[in-house]
Amino acid sequence: RSAHVIVVGGGFGGATAARYLKRGDPSLKVTLIEPATTFYTCPFSNLYLAGLRRFEQQGHGFEDLRAAGIEVIHDRATAVDSQAKTLSLSKGQTLSYDKLLLSPGIDFRWNTLEGYDEAAALLAPHAWKAGEQTRLLKRQLDAMPNGGTFIMVAPENPFRCPPGPYERASMVAHYFKQNKPKSKILILDAKDSFSKQGLFQDGWKHVYGDMIEWVPFSKDGKVTRVDAAKLSVETEFGEIHKADVLNVIPPQKAGTIAEQAGVTNASGWVPIDPHTFESEQVKDIYVVGDATIASPMPKSGFSANTQAKLAAAAIINALNGKPVPQATLSNTCYSLIAPDYGISVGHLYAFADDKLAEASGGVSPKEASPAFRKQEAQYGEAWYAAISRDIWG
Ligand code: FAD
Numbered sequence: 001r002s003a004h005v006i007v008v009g010g011g012f013g014g015a016t017a018a019r020y021l022k023r024g025d026p027s028l029k030v031t032l033i034e035p036a037t038t039f040y041t042c043p044f045s046n047l048y049l050a051g052l053r054r055f056e057q058q059g060h061g062f063e064d065l066r067a068a069g070i071e072v073i074h075d076r077a078t079a080v081d082s083q084a085k086t087l088s089l090s091k092g093q094t095l096s097y098d099k100l101l102l103s104p105g106i107d108f109r110w111n112t113l114e115g116y117d118e119a120a121a122l123l124a125p126h127a128w129k130a131g132e133q134t135r136l137l138k139r140q141l142d143a144m145p146n147g148g149t150f151i152m153v154a155p156e157n158p159f160r161c162p163p164g165p166y167e168r169a170s171m172v173a174h175y176f177k178q179n180k181p182k183s184k185i186l187i188l189d190a191k192d193s194f195s196k197q198g199l200f201q202d203g204w205k206h207v208y209g210d211m212i213e214w215v216p217f218s219k220d221g222k223v224t225r226v227d228a229a230k231l232s233v234e235t236e237f238g239e240i241h242k243a244d245v246l247n248v249i250p251p252q253k254a255g256t257i258a259e260q261a262g263v264t265n266a267s268g269w270v271p272i273d274p275h276t277f278e279s280e281q282v283k284d285i286y287v288v289g290d291a292t293i294a295s296p297m298p299k300s301g302f303s304a305n306t307q308a309k310l311a312a313a314a315i316i317n318a319l320n321g322k323p324v325p326q327a328t329l330s331n332t333c334y335s336l337i338a339p340d341y342g343i344s345v346g347h348l349y350a351f352a353d354d355k356l357a358e359a360s361g362g363v364s365p366k367e368a369s370p371a372f373r374k375q376e377a378q379y380g381e382a383w384y385a386a387i388s389r390d391i392w393g
Pocket of ligand 1: 008009010011012013014033034035036039041042043044045046075076077078103104105106127128129160161164168255256257288289290291299300301302303304332333334
């Protein structure tokens with residue numbers, strides 16, 4: 001019998017893993033479990049908010065993965081029995097695996113931020129998983145009057161996509177500048193610093209003047225209570241801010257199936273062996289992407305994609321009695337400040353004292369010509385096209 005590898009999650013990490021498992025060893029039986037028939041990406045969803053992309057351009061189907069010989073089941077995994085090595089699905093099916101790979105992304109810690117639960121997210125969307133939430137936020141921005149205030153509540157580390165909130169502020173600013181120029185953006189942040197901060201702040205001043213205000217933790221930026229019905233938030237020191245559109249990015253944790261499988265620790269995230277991305281806690285379960293503790297790699301689609309390739313190779317080697325593969329991991333995060341104004345941060349990650357460490361890399365130069373910023377915007381677009389094709393075909 002050929003070995004059976006089950007992959008849970010058809011997003012950046014899971015769909016990559018399924019493809020590279022089958023490509024690396026065509027004799028493997030590979031099953032991919034994903035409830036959605038079309039996966040909508042968070043990457044470039046901020047451009048949709050800006051009016052620079054159609055929502056449909058964010059969607060990717062699973063036909064090409066099926067054509068590659070992967071069985072795709074559109075259902076939700078509900079339980080893992082790591083002793084019996086079985087996975088249960090919501091519609092009642094139970095599947096046996098030799099190796100299980102989880103890439104379930106994030107779930108939210110509802111109510112950790114007082115007043116912010118699933119019902120509140122229907123009034124004050126997070127839009128931190130792409131789909132209906134993204135469309136809701138776009139509709140609210142479209143309906144907002146000129147001169148309104150968009151408030152974003154940004155979370156503490158770690159969270160999905162460190163530069164994401166600040167790219168979102170940029171893209172909303174672009175939309176306002178074109179359509180509602182008297183409007184304001186207020187970012188209330190639970191942190192004192194953020195990814196590519198200098199580049200973002202220079203870009204904001206240059207392109208948007210004083211439209212975007214960022215309030216760090218130390219200036220009472222930390223929101224402690226949300227009143228979604230009133231679209232208002234309260235900070236640590238009791239200040240109340242009232243929004244016309246309120247975007248709350250809440251605290252996060254690994255997707256709940258990881259918790260259920262017993263691979264998360266007290267932090268809510270998944271400790272892994274970075275050489276293989278096998279769980280430190282449960283044998284034969286591999287975890288990649290946002291759910292993992294893979295610091296210093298950020299929680300990005302690019303990271304999930306490279307981690308999945310390493311985990312696929314590690315699974316194939318383990319099943320064939322071969323040694324752990326030697327790998328260097330990488331990540332680049334492009335962000336758009338305006339349509340012709342891109343910035344990036346990229347690193348290679350290698351092993352130092354058996355731990356993942358930044359080997360080389362850096363951020364875009366502080367001083368750069370408009371032509372350079374435009375080129376980075378184009379690299380970002382090419383990155384999206386290339387990685388989407390690599391993953392979903
Ligand atoms: P996902 O891609 O979220 O995939 C998880 C999948 O698992 C989902 O499809 C879900 O349905 C499925 N799933 C969960 N639980 C189960 C279950 N029990 N059973 C079956 N299926 C399940 N990254 C970049 O690299 N570049 C960017 O420009 C970028 N921009 C971003 C912008 C925004 C606004 C946001 C929010 C994120 C951005 N990211 C970006 C980050 C990127 O979206 C994530 O890092 C990436 O999606 C992580 O991949 P993943 O496989 O861990 O999770």
